[in-house]
Amino acid sequence: xxxxxxxxxxxxxxxxxxxxxxxxxxxxxxxxxxxxxxxxxxxxxxxxxxxxxxxxxxxxxxxxxxxxxxxxxxxxxxxxxxxxxxxxxxxxxxxxxxxxxxxxxxxxxxxxxxxxxxxxxxxxxxxxxxxxxxxxxxxxxxxxxxxxxxxxxxxxxxxxxxxxxxxxxxxxxxxxxxxxxxxxxxxxxxxxxxxxxxxxxxxxxxxxxxxxxxxxxxxxxxxxxxxxxxxxxxxxxxxxxxxxxxxxxxxxxxxxxxxxxxxxxxxxxxxxxxxxxxxxxxxxxxxxxxxxxxxxxxxxxxxxxxxxxxxxxxxx
Amino acid sequence: xxxxxxxxxxxxxxxxxxxxxxxxxxxxxxxxxxxxxxxxxxxxxxxxxxxxxxxxxxxxxxxxxxxxxxxxxxxxxxxxxxxxxxxxxxxxxxxxxxxxxxxxxxxxxxxxxxxxxxxxxxxxxxxxxxxxxxxxxxxxxxxxxxxxxxxxxxxxxxxxxxxxxxxxxxxxxxxxxxxxxxxxxxxxxxxxxxxxxxxxxxxxxxxxxxxxxxxxxxxxxxxxxxxxxxxxxxxxxxxxxxxxxxxxxxxxxxxxxxxxxxxxxxxxxxxxxxxxxxxxxxxxxxxxxxxxxxxxxxxxxxxxxxxxxxxxxxxxxxxxxxxxxxxxxxxxxxxxxxxxxxxxxxxxxxxxxxxxxxxxxxxxxxxxxxxxxxxxxxxxxxxxxxxxxxxxxxxxxxxxxxxxxxxxxxxxxxxxxxxxxxxxxxxxxxxxxxxxxxxxxxxxxxxxxxxxxxxxxxxxxxxxxxxxxxxxxxxxxxxxxxxxxxxxxxxxxxxxxxxxxxxxxxxxxxxxxxxxxxxxxxxxxxx
Numbered sequence: 085x086x087x088x089x090x091x092x093x094x095x096x097x098x099x100x101x102x103x104x105x106x107x108x109x110x111x112x113x114x115x116x117x118x119x120x121x122x123x124x125x126x127x128x129x130x131x132x133x134x135x136x137x138x139x140x141x142x143x144x145x146x147x148x149x150x151x152x153x154x155x156x157x158x159x160x161x162x163x164x165x166x167x168x169x170x171x172x173x174x175x176x177x178x179x180x181x182x183x184x185x186x187x188x189x190x191x192x193x194x195x196x197x198x199x200x201x202x203x204x205x206x207x208x209x210x211x212x213x214x215x216x217x218x219x220x221x222x223x224x225x226x227x228x229x230x231x232x233x234x235x236x237x238x239x240x241x242x243x244x245x246x247x248x249x250x251x252x253x254x255x256x257x258x259x260x261x262x263x264x265x266x267x268x269x270x271x272x273x274x275x276x277x278x279x280x281x282x283x284x285x286x287x288x289x290x291x292x293x294x295x296x297x298x299x300x301x302x303x304x305x306x307x308x309x310x311x312x313x314x315x316x317x318x319x320x321x322x323x324x325x326x327x328x329x330x331x332x333x334x335x336x337x338x339x340x341x342x343x344x345x346x347x348x349x350x351x352x353x354x355x356x357x358x359x360x361x362x363x364x365x366x367x368x369x370x371x372x373x374x375x376x377x378x379x380x381x382x383x384x385x386x387x388x389x390x391x392x393x394x395x396x397x398x399x400x
Numbered sequence: 401x402x403x404x405x406x407x408x409x410x411x412x413x414x415x416x417x418x419x420x421x422x423x424x425x426x427x428x429x430x431x432x433x434x435x436x437x438x439x440x441x442x443x444x445x446x447x448x449x450x451x452x453x454x455x456x457x458x459x460x461x462x463x464x465x466x467x468x469x470x471x472x473x474x475x476x477x478x479x480x481x482x483x484x485x486x487x488x489x490x491x492x493x494x495x496x497x498x499x500x501x502x503x504x505x506x507x508x509x510x511x512x513x514x515x516x517x518x519x520x521x522x523x524x525x526x527x528x529x530x531x532x533x534x535x536x537x538x539x540x541x542x543x544x545x546x547x548x549x550x551x552x553x554x555x556x557x558x559x560x561x562x563x564x565x566x567x568x569x570x571x572x573x574x575x576x577x578x579x580x581x582x583x584x585x586x587x588x589x590x591x592x593x594x595x596x597x598x599x600x601x602x603x604x605x606x607x608x609x610x611x612x613x614x615x616x617x618x619x620x621x622x623x624x625x626x627x628x629x630x631x632x633x634x635x636x637x638x639x640x641x642x643x644x645x646x647x648x649x650x651x652x653x654x655x656x657x658x659x660x661x662x663x664x665x666x667x668x669x670x671x672x673x674x675x676x677x678x679x680x681x682x683x684x685x686x687x688x689x690x691x692x693x694x695x696x697x698x699x700x701x702x703x704x705x706x707x708x709x710x711x712x713x714x715x716x717x718x719x720x721x722x723x724x725x726x727x728x729x730x731x732x733x734x735x736x737x738x739x740x741x742x743x744x745x746x747x748x749x750x751x752x753x754x755x756x757x758x759x760x761x762x763x764x765x766x767x768x769x770x771x772x773x774x775x776x777x778x779x780x781x782x783x784x785x786x787x788x789x790x791x792x793x794x795x796x797x798x799x800x801x802x803x804x805x806x807x808x809x810x811x812x813x814x815x816x817x818x819x820x821x822x823x824x825x826x827x828x829x830x831x832x833x834x835x836x837x838x839x840x841x842x843x844x845x846x847x848x849x850x851x852x853x854x855x856x857x858x859x860x861x862x863x864x865x866x867x868x869x870x871x872x873x874x875x876x877x878x879x880x881x882x883x884x885x886x887x888x889x890x891x892x893x894x895x896x897x898x899x900x901x902x903x904x905x906x907x908x909x910x911x912x913x914x915x916x917x918x919x920x921x922x923x924x925x926x927x
Contacts, residue, residue, distance in 0.1 A: 141733050193914055196676050196732050196873075200865055201914055204907045207862065211907075215900050329858075332740050339737055372748040380741035383734055384726050 103253055107246040116317075117361070119249045121354045122256045123313045128337035128349030129263060130306035135335065136344030137267055138299045139279030140194075144186060144202030145334045147209045148304040150326030152179040152311025154213065157226045157321040166231035172312055179308020180301070182209065187300035191293055194282070203328050210326040225322030243316075252313050259306055263346055266302065275299055279344075336379050342389030351390055401426045402447065402478075402556055407456035407466070409439075409446050416442045419456065424556065441483055444558045448480045448819055449473040460556075474821035475503065479554035483561045485545040486816040488809045489534025493525055496533050496544055499809045499820045500551030502802040518547045552821060643772035644895060650771070652891030654780045656884035657787035658849075661842035662860055663867040663879040664791060665835030671874030672811045673828050674732045675724055678739035680839055681861030682746035687712045687840025688852040689750055692759045701764035705844045709837045716836025720829045728828070743857065750854035758851030761844065783845045790841060791880060794834070798876075807831055811874070866910045872920020882921060885909075 103122070107115045127149055134140045155178025156171040163170055182205075190201040213220045220226065233247055234240035243251070266272050274295050277285040286292045315321050324330075333356070341352020359378070363371040386393050402424040409417040417439045424430045432440045445451045447458055449470035458466035465473055474480075479500075488496050497518070501511050519526035522543045528536060533544060542562065549557055666680045687708045694704035723742060727735055765782055768775040798804035810817040810827045818824040839860075843852070850856075863886070871882030886906045893902035913921050 141736070143736075189911055189915065193918065196736065197869070197914060197918065199733065199736060200869055201911065203862075204866065204910055208904055208907050211901060211904055215898060328862075332744075335737060335740070370748045370752050372744045373752070376741045376743075376745035376748070380723055380738050380745070383738040383741060384723065387730075387734065 100253075100257060104250065107249040112245065115245050115249060117357070119245075119252050119317060120314075121350075121357055122249075122252050123310050123317065124337065124353040124357065125350030126256045126259055126313065127307050127310035128334055128341065128353045129260065129346050130303045130310065131334045132338055132343060132346055132349045133263065133267070133275070133299055133303040133306075135338050136346075136349075137272060137279060138275045138296065139282075140191075140296065140299075141199045141335065142202045142300075142303070143199045143328060143331045143335065144190075144204075144206035145303075145307050146326050146328055146330035147182050147186065147202075147206035148179045148307035149311040149314070149330060149334075150206075150213070150321075150323070151182045151209065152176065152308030153315040153321040153325055154178060154220065154226070155308070156312040156315040157228055160228045160231060160315075161226065166229055168231040168234060168316070169236070171231060171316065172309075175312035175315070176305060176308050179304050179311065183301045183304025183308075186304065187297040191296040191300060203331065206326060206328050206331055210323060210328070213326055214323045220323070221321075223323060225320055225324075227320040230316055230319050248317060252317070255309065255313060259309065260346065260350075263306065267346065271295070271298070338389075339387075340379065340382055340389055342391030342393075345389075345391050348389050348391035355390060401461060403457075403459045404443070404447070405457045405459070407443075407446060407453045407458060409442055409451050409453050411442075411451070417446065417453070420446075426555075441560050444480060444560050447473070447478065447558060450815060450819065469825075470815075470818045471821050471823050474552055474819055477553070477555035479549035479552045479557045480819045481545045481549045481557065481559045481562060482816065482819075485541050486813055487533040487536070487541045487544055487548075488812045488816070489532065490812055491533055491805065491808060492530050493533060493536070493544060494529040495805050495808075496548050497525075497551050498802070498805055499817065499822060500548050502805065503552070503821050514551060514553065518550055522547055548820065645892070647771060647774060647776070648891040648895055649888065650776070650780075652888035653884060654784045655891065656887030657784040657791075658842045658846050659860075659863055659867060659887055660880040660883035661787045661790060661838050661845070663864045663871070663883045664794065664876055665838040666864045667868045667871065667874055667876055667879040668807075668831055669835045670868065671876070672807060672814075672831050673724070673728060675727075675735040675739070675832075676732055676865075677835070678736055678861060679719075679743035679746060679857075680739075680835070680864055681857035681859065682743045682750075683712055683716060683836045683839035683857075684843040684846070684860045685750055685852070685854060685857035686715070686746060687843030688761070688847045688856070689754050689759070689843075689854075690840065691844035691847055692754075692761050692852060695761055699762075701762065701844075704761075705841060708840045708844045712840030712843075713833040713837030717829050717833040719836070720832035724832065725825065725828070743861065747854050747857055750857075754854070756853070758853045759847075760851050761847030763848035779848060783849070787842065787845060790838065794838070795876075803827075803830065863906070866906050870910055870913045870921050875920055878920050885921070 103118065106118045110118065127145065130148075131142055131145045134142045152175040156175035158178075159171040159174035160166045186202060186205050190198055190205065193201055214222060216222070230243055232240045232242050233251060241247070267275070274285065274290050277288075277290070278292055278295060282292060311325070314325070337352035337356055338349045339352070340355050341350065342348030356375070359375055360371050363374050367374060382389070388396070402422070404420050404422045406419045406421055407417055408415065408419060420439070420443055422430065422432075422443070432443060434440055442451060446453050447460075447465070449465065449468045449472070452467040456466070457464060460473075460476055460478060463476070465476065465478075488499065491499070497515065501514065506514075519529075524540055525543060525547055528540065533541065536544060546557075546559075546562070662680065662684055666677055669675050669677050669680075690711050691701075691704040691708040694707045695701060698704070719742065723738055724735065727738055763777070763779040765777070765779040767778045769778060770776070798807060806817070806822045806827050807830075809820070809822060810824050814824055817827075846852075846856075867883045867886055868879050870886060871878030871880070886909060889905050889909060890899075890902045893905040
């Protein structure tokens, strides 16, 4: 047990080190690509709290992600000079508001009904953002300047590709540690109990609804965080990121990587994005045809995802 | 005749049967006795092909049947009367019996003979032949279960606790019939049974009748939209002219009928195989494109409608066999994921095949009539009528067709339906094909109303989902009413806000429904 924990942390440090060195050795395009994988990985990880740990498939993570994005956009556009921390705070606040809303209504429902309700909620936000052109820029979205990396009173330097990568890496790594701690805490155990057998968890005396609400809130906040990072990296916010296809992609990350593992969804995001990158060279915009076929095949033949598949192979 | 040789069966990891060996010869009555959980029912289920034995052989008349699909087992002449009877509750007594009669090789005279014989043995069933199985009393249901098994003309009948839960004095009647069975060439082997006074008390069975039958389905909900617009003075006082409201009512009804066509396929598919088909809208989209191509080649709209419907139905059947059949019995959520993958593929395929520009199908009827200040196209009215006709045909098919009864039986109890010899895998494929064909038909009908792009699929999927949930999952009538209801809501909302925002109204309707009537708005009695 001790040894495996040591191995785990060694592995964690090695991967962290590799990711930290990545921008120094990779060409420009791939630097941005690795940063993007980290951001989508964080989003996938946040939804794993619901899908993998609590057994609630959310088809509405685009709402949290998108609102984080638009919250950050608001902070960056309204306040001059643009402030990184204000963007974080406002983005998280926006995502939290949506999360409260979704958590309150959707957690009363289970299974497919939860999935459909979250999907419908994200579509409501999509329609509002898409049609409220004066405030959100409608179809064209918003573009803004990237804030400087600053600690008030200490220093302020503009982001470079490297520092942005390290900043994102730091945020994602810390988020991972927090989420890992949460899933191993008594709270996380209750979530897994709900996944395994909801009536029994209720019968033991846990207020299942309250736990679900907290889980949705938590998941929504981290998804919002991913949205903020994405806004900072790409300097724009667009309604496309609130559309439910993004939520679908997040579910794909989870299924491909392996649900209920936190690391799996990140691996799934990396796999998906690499697949998209590789295939779009041959299939251009039709890359989703092979990706969709691979995904469907994985749902049928590899329900444990890449990580579960690899683990079983290793154990053999 | 029936031989089990060292059969081992597992449920997951728990080992249930540890080397069971039984031999039943023709004309013999064999009883299995034992305490709870010893595996009596599992033995019968193993014979029936409902549980696959992991070791050992099951042979019937020298033929290996271990692990054979249960509808094949039933066709070999093995009938199963399960412990909890498993009557198809929403099917009438007659339809319950028909599940066993509608098999190949039964002539009309043979059917009448079989029915007459069973009605002679169980006169109560003859009296109640038009009544839903679920409204029968326990004893009557047991009779029906045995009668239903007899319809298969079985060579052997497996009775699982035939007297369980019955009043002791009722026990005798089914027993009499069972004892009579071997004389007719049957060969009942039975599960454990309680010792009870075997003397006949047949007429007493009528005592059970009066017990309250549950309320029957089909009551109308007060929330159901009426066909005509609720025009009121107050609304026009808000500043909306009555004509606009009327026009929107007609628009809402037309759109509602097209949506109903899509949603009824979706709900049928969900009802029978627990598949939430995320790719349903994509089938609408494909249908519209196939229709557009056919019109381009032949110029005939009606031909295009037929071609698209049958082409997409065939495509749906292939899709079901390749991707959904392997998922049967898994969590419905996996079917969402798989069909989501399919929807991505289909959408991009359409983009690749037909390009990004919107296509408008040429309408077959260009005549218009004047509706207030508008020229209203007759085609829209024709669309609604045609959609209604298709749905009506579906209803008749489900109500009276042999296949319709199979579909309804499989919807209520997949396992029992298969044990009655209904080829359930085939039924699933056919239902998916019907759903796909209906989706394609609505795509073609929708084509002339608006441009068709590869993006309309997602929109249809979402709307159909909303409709199906609001109407109650798997509830066909509810879905149709909900489709009209939602479309009318959106049409009226479009009077006040932009059509893009009007969608929110239906979202809100969905959320309210889920919160307050989670079983659906048009379900008579929410549990």
